[in-house]
Amino acid sequence: MARILCAWEYGADLGHVRRLVPVAEALRDLGHEVSIAFRDSAHLEAARSRGFDAYVAPLLRIPPFVNPAPANFSDVLLNIGFADLHSISGALRAWRSLLELLGTQLIVADYAPTAMVAGRLAGTRMVTIGTGFALPPPTDPLPALRPWAPLEEGVLRAHDDRLVRTIREAIGPAGAGRAPVRARDIFAADAHLLCTFPELDPFAPRDTGEYVGPQGDASSGEDLRWQGTAAHRIFAYLKPRNERFDAVVAALHALDAECIVAAPGLGHERASALSGGGVRVVSAPVNLDPLLAEASLCITHAGPGVAARALAAGVPMALLPQHLEQFLIARRIEQSGAASVVRPDTRQPDFHAWLASLLADASLREGARRVAEAHRGHSFGEATRRAAERISQVALA
Amino acid sequence: MGRIAFAWELGAEFGHAVACNEIARKLRGRGHQVAFIFRELHQIDFLADCAADEIFQAPVSLVEGKGLENPASLADILVGCGYDSPQHLAGILGGWIAWLRRWKPDMLVSDFSPTALLAASVLGVRRVNYGNGFGIPPRMSPLPAFRFDEPVPPERLARSDAHALASVNGALARFGVAPLPMLAQVFASDEDFLATFPELDSYGSRPRTGYWGPRYSVDQGVATRWPAGAGKRVAVYVKRNLAQMDSLIEVLAGSTHRVAAFIPELEPQRVARLRSASRIVSERPMRLGPLLPGCDVFVSHGGNVCVGTLMAGVPQLVFPSQYEQYITARRVEQLGAGLWLQPQSTAAEIRAAMERVLYDPSYALNARAYARRYPAYSPAEAQRRVMKRIEELLAEPPRHRALPRLDGAPVLPRTPS
Numbered sequence: 004m005a006r007i008l009c010a011w012e013y014g015a016d017l018g019h020v021r022r023l024v025p026v027a028e029a030l031r032d033l034g035h036e037v038s039i040a041f042r043d044s045a046h047l048e049a050a051r052s053r054g055f056d057a058y059v060a061p062l063l064r065i066p067p068f069v070n071p072a073p074a075n076f077s078d079v080l081l082n083i084g085f086a087d088l089h090s091i092s093g094a095l096r097a098w099r100s101l102l103e104l105l106g107t108q109l110i111v112a113d114y115a116p117t118a119m120v121a122g123r124l125a126g127t128r129m130v131t132i133g134t135g136f137a138l139p140p141p142t143d144p145l146p147a148l149r150p151w152a153p154l155e156e157g158v159l160r161a162h163d164d165r166l167v168r169t170i171r172e173a174i175g176p177a178g179a180g181r182a183p184v185r186a187r188d189i190f191a192a193d194a195h196l197l198c199t200f201p202e203l204d205p206f207a208p209r210d211t212g213e214y215v216g217p218q219g220d221a222s223s224g225e226d227l228r229w230q231g232t233a234a235h236r237i238f239a240y241l242k243p244r245n246e247r248f249d250a251v252v253a254a255l256h257a258l259d260a261e262c263i264v265a266a267p268g269l270g271h272e273r274a275s276a277l278s279g280g281g282v283r284v285v286s287a288p289v290n291l292d293p294l295l296a297e298a299s300l301c302i303t304h305a306g307p308g309v310a311a312r313a314l315a316a317g318v319p320m321a322l323l324p325q326h327l328e329q330f331l332i333a334r335r336i337e338q339s340g341a342a343s344v345v346r347p348d349t350r351q352p353d354f355h356a357w358l359a360s361l362l363a364d365a366s367l368r369e370g371a372r373r374v375a376e377a378h379r380g381h382s383f384g385e386a387t388r389r390a391a392e393r394i395s396q397v398a399l400a
Numbered sequence: 401m402g403r404i405a406f407a408w409e410l411g412a413e414f415g416h417a418v419a420c421n422e423i424a425r426k427l428r429g430r431g432h433q434v435a436f437i438f439r440e441l442h443q444i445d446f447l448a449d450c451a452a453d454e455i456f457q458a459p460v461s462l463v464e465g466k467g468l469e470n471p472a473s474l475a476d477i478l479v480g481c482g483y484d485s486p487q488h489l490a491g492i493l494g495g496w497i498a499w500l501r502r503w504k505p506d507m508l509v510s511d512f513s514p515t516a517l518l519a520a521s522v523l524g525v526r527r528v529n530y531g532n533g534f535g536i537p538p539r540m541s542p543l544p545a546f547r548f549d550e551p552v553p554p555e556r557l558a559r560s561d562a563h564a565l566a567s568v569n570g571a572l573a574r575f576g577v578a579p580l581p582m583l584a585q586v587f588a589s590d591e592d593f594l595a596t597f598p599e600l601d602s603y604g605s606r607p608r609t610g611y612w613g614p615r616y617s618v619d620q621g622v623a624t625r626w627p628a629g630a631g632k633r634v635a636v637y638v639k640r641n642l643a644q645m646d647s648l649i650e651v652l653a654g655s656t657h658r659v660a661a662f663i664p665e666l667e668p669q670r671v672a673r674l675r676s677a678s679r680i681v682s683e684r685p686m687r688l689g690p691l692l693p694g695c696d697v698f699v700s701h702g703g704n705v706c707v708g709t710l711m712a713g714v715p716q717l718v719f720p721s722q723y724e725q726y727i728t729a730r731r732v733e734q735l736g737a738g739l740w741l742q743p744q745s746t747a748a749e750i751r752a753a754m755e756r757v758l759y760d761p762s763y764a765l766n767a768r769a770y771a772r773r774y775p776a777y778s779p780a781e782a783q784r785r786v787m788k789r790i791e792e793l794l795a796e797p798p799r800h801r802a803l804p805r806l807d808g809a810p811v812l813p814r815t816p817s
Binding site for chain 1 (some may be wrong): 435439440441442443444445446454455456457458459460461462463482487488490491492494495498499501502503574665
């Protein structure tokens with residue numbers, strides 16, 4: 004049995020915790036000694052309360068200036084602190100101390116690039132886990148994140164070079180033999196587990212990586228049921244702070260459809276104020292599967308969790324991505340024929356007309372059905388166990 | 401030999417890392433094992449000679465200070481630093497407990513590390529406070545206000561104290577530990593190394609507490625001499641994000657003063673404007689011993705180095721960047737040993753204040769008079785006493801037992817079985 008450290012550093016979504024803690028539990032069930040390291044202490048209790056020793060991952064200083072439209076993943080890392088020589092140097096020392104203290108033999112890295120550099124230097128086995136965005140394809144230089152946008156010659160290479168130069172300087176001559184030479188080396192691991200469908204992977208098709216499929220339990224939320232016999236049933240899962248939230252809810256009121264809007268964080272008062280007619284707005288997470296099973300359309304931001312459930316249920320999607328990762332996912336679903344996307348940078352569209360046209364779109368329904376058919380039999384519950392077994396295999400190889 | 405952990409959880413100044421490193425170096429030289437568990441890891445690179453065998457990340461909140469305006473007491477600060485809810489604090493406390501149980505220190509040296517102290521008290525680990533006073537509050541309930549220049553309603557103090565205490569006790573309950581009767585008990589220790597003197601203590605004079613004297617060093621850092629010439633000698637220890645940095649550079653560069661400045665990571669363009677044959681700009685801390693005897697004014701934010709160099713009779717010009725430093729700045733002003741400047745001060749105001757401190761002899765006289773109140777003090781002797789006391793405590797059994805369990809069961813074991 005092995006000593007395994009499950010590390011999560013970046014990405015603000017709760018999805019990381021909901022993926023990694025169950026995987027850690029499954030690994031523990033397989034007999035491994037598992038510890039947790041999260042960058043955000045606000046989530047440590049979620050792991051500790053499940054019986055894990057939970058540490059804070061070494062922190063990088065937050066840079067004063069960031070590029071709002073990073074060109075490739077090296078640029079993303081430079082944005083989150085990897086341009087800071089002294090921070091990297093200190094964080095790598097702290098990771099080394101932690102890996103030695105815990106006697107870590109394998110790191111499960113969920114968007115944990117600093118842990119991966121430290122693991123590389125320590126010669127620790129590594130498995131990455133995630134929904135794809137944090138694992139760029141291992142090209143040299145790392146690929147553009149916005150392939151549709153023109154880039155100046157050499158920009159990608161320049162970001163890669165700056166990233167690698169900073170990391171190598173922080174490592175110093177003593178570790179030069181194991182230090183990354185190319186940006187892609189930072190992401191090298193013994194296995195890459197993609198907890199998603201290829202149709203949701205921003206970088207699919209790719210050569211490296213194993214699709215274990217989306218995982219998790221979506222039944223912890225409020226249990227709602229469709230009530231009426233309206234021709235259409237629209238399920239929306241939206242962030243109440245999104246600037247398009249009010250316009251979407253207004254459009255739903257004007258549609259001839261039964262609508263359920265889950266907007267966690269909205270607050271009960273506003274939720275009831277926005278409810279009425281065929282529209283029910285709730286401010287809590289909801290149990291997704293029973294609603295999606297009979298929904299005609301799912302409106303969401305294209306976060307990988309909800310999108311995977313809708314995809315598996317064969318529900319066409321109306322997607323309102325809020326940032327690059329969601330946009331890349333949305334674009335992939337659109338390519339598969341199961342969704343229509345409103346780009347984050349387009350002006351406010353006529354949501355009523357858009358949604359009405361999607362409800363009437365037979366080819367969209369057919370596209371969604373086709374993708375769901377391809378993944379029939381996928382068990383969200385089993386995916387966690389499969390991921391853990393694969394990690395265990397790497398640990399014991 | 402002992403295993404000694406230096407924890408730095410709150411407060412964002414270089415002085416914390418430097419002060420811990422000085423004691424750590426002495427302890428390590430005597431054969432002890434030393435770990436640093438620090439909030440800011442980038443500071444390690446600036447230490448002249450890092451004395452720790454191992455370095456760890458301190459568990460801290462990522463949203464420090466969110467929603468927190470003008471803290472009036474340490475309870476306010478705690479609420480803004482993870483003590484907002486039992487859930488949040490339990491995660492941070494759990495991080496400390498997990499680490500302490502793994503690394504197994506014989507002693508925790510807390511530099512403004514309340515949650516580390518709480519974790520040590522859960523486990524029954526020896527612990528001491530080491531700091532300039534701000535992070536070592538008088539053990540009163542509610543914790544007293546440090547804000548002194550505007551009224552602080554007593555109910556506000558009580559409310560914050562109760563909020564933080566509820567988080568503490570809610571978190572402790574998750575570990576099966578009985579509640580604390582008062583928030584101040586978080587800071588319970590085997591010894592408080594109050595590294596200041598009453599005149600500069602953030603909480604005013606504390607008659608029943610011993611003062612160990614300021615913590616700073618004169619024998620570490622890059623050997624530096626004053627540039628040749630006849631100008632006044634101005635030492636500068638500030639951070640590059642000083643609000644008035646460009647004005648300060650303008651004042652110094654437009655003067656005939658000799659300058660020795662340590663400004664970590666100062667942008668190259670600014671270095672170019674400041675540096676000259678008579679103005680040294682150092683990327684590394686400078687050795688203060690050779691600089692202080694001829695120094696005419698010490699320019700700083702009001703941290704350890706201000707309180708320390710005042711002991712060498714050097715008058716001060718202070719640019720406080722937060723309230724703790726502002727308290728020190730006001731105390732220095734009250735002593736007549738220096739002046740301080742507002743964040744929005746102009747180059748003309750900075751120049752005028754610097755000229756006053758340099759050319760009005762009362763500032764130097766008052767600074768020397770203050771230093772003479774403590775003739776037995778020297779920075780090296782203060783460090784030696786702290787180090788010696790730590791060794792004494794290590795030789796004794798822990799004074800505090802682990803906190804009692806809620807269910808009356810035996811206390812948590814100190815090490816994993």
